Amino acid sequence: xxxxxxxxxxxxxxxxxxxxxxxxxxxxxxxxxxxxxxxxxxxxxxxxxx
Numbered sequence: 001x002x003x004x005x006x007x008x009x010x011x012x013x014x015x016x017x018x019x020x021x022x023x024x025x026x027x028x029x030x031x032x033x034x035x036x037x038x039x040x041x042x043x044x045x046x047x048x049x050x
Contacts, residue, residue, distance in 0.1 A: 009047065 005023035009030070012020055024030070030047075032040045 005021060007024040008021050009024055010021045014020055032043060034040050
């Protein structure tokens with residue numbers, strides 16, 4: 001876990017088990033892509049409310 005981020009967004013883990021995260025303060029643009037009905041809006045609401 002990277003505690004250096006002001007507003008961390010945790011993406012997951014890479015193939016070696018290292019946590020992948022981004023700081024929304026430094027990288028405010030986020031692309032969420034997928035097919036219809038795959039949960040993009042649910043994910044976005046979850047990110048904004050947690």
